[in-house]
Amino acid sequence: MLSAQQHRIRFSDSVESGAFIFPLSGTAFLLVDPQDLPECFEESGLIERINTFVQVHRNSFLLLFAPFNGTREMEIFTVIQHRFLGSNLRILPVRNNAEIVKGMLTIAKATSKPHVDSIRNRMSLARAHIIESSPVWEMLRDML
Numbered sequence: 001m002l003s004a005q006q007h008r009i010r011f012s013d014s015v016e017s018g019a020f021i022f023p024l025s026g027t028a029f030l031l032v033d034p035q036d037l038p039e040c041f042e043e044s045g046l047i048e049r050i051n052t053f054v055q056v057h058r059n060s061f062l063l064l065f066a067p068f069n070g071t072r073e074m075e076i077f078t079v080i081q082h083r084f085l086g087s088n089l090r091i092l093p094v095r096n097n098a099e100i101v102k103g104m105l106t107i108a109k110a111t112s113k114p115h116v117d118s119i120r121n122r123m124s125l126a127r128a129h130i131i132e133s134s135p136v137w138e139m140l141r142d143m144l
Contacts, residue, residue, distance in 0.1 A: 016053045022108040028057035029104050033065040034076045041076055047083055054089045061107060062091045063100055 018031045030053045037044045054060050062080065066073040081091060092107075094100045109115055131137050 016049055016056075019053060019057075020104065021057070022104070022112075025059070025108045025112040027059045027061065027108050027111050028053070029061045029063050029107075031063045031065060031100065034073050037076070042079075046076075047080075050080065050084065050089065054084065054087055058088060059111065060089050061104075062089055063103065064091060064093045065095075065100065066093055067095050 016030055020029045020031070021027070022029075030050065032046065032050075034041070037046060050062060053062075064073075064077055064080070066077070077091070077093060084091075092103050094103055110119065
């Protein structure tokens, strides 16, 4: 689906199986399906896989494929979230293939160089507009 839309994407089974890398934005995604894990997922090596992925990729996202929010999926999500709290890993729960593609494209597009500059310019203009038209800022200017 991504190739059909002509996105530049690299697959990296050498670093980690299930990894997708968008070279233009420097964003990496690791797709994990809890159904592929054994019952005792701590012994599956998932945490080590994620840890290796986070160490290799600076801008990393974990796509946790969970079509249902069952007890097991929430437990895995919670363990991963607690283990990698404070790291550069962002976790994105996805329910179907369309959400996987949409999430990856949205993040990759927002972090690519031309779009980042455009977003920064828009945020700067929005901030300036808010400051200019804010009654709070007017009141503070009058006080000074």
